[in-house]
Amino acid sequence: MTPGNQKVNNDFFSRVYEVTKLIPYGRITSYGAIARFLGSGKSARMVGWALNVCHSNPDFIPAHRVVNRNGVLTGKHHFGNSSTMQQLLFNEGIIIEDDTIINFKEKFWDPATGLQ
């Protein structure tokens, strides 16, 4: 395996968790934003996959603060109950209507600009 082709999977997953944990309370971001922040802008699906297996991480991962670029709660079904994700977000001041975050643009937090 070439140096530049080394597996970053482990690292990638961990980074996804770290970034996700950095999302401020009441704020949200998108899979693509995280992927892009990690350097793999086109690997947004991997971010979702990482969050899908985030239970392997001992720390609490606020995965409910991560939605797709449209602000749609595409992963709500992975929170046990379909309404759990929406409920969690609602508790943080995120207004959701029809599985879509109304004030998405307003509450959006980009790790790239949010951490600088």
Place this chain on the structure above:
DNA sequence: ATTCTGACAGCAA
């Protein structure tokens, strides 16, 4: 080993 699918995103029609 091959094929399909997935918590996405970008672009073409």
Place this chain on the structure above:
DNA sequence: TTTGCTGCCAGAA
């Protein structure tokens, strides 16, 4: 504007 296909990387069958 909406719909559909493609790229992305990993895992499951």
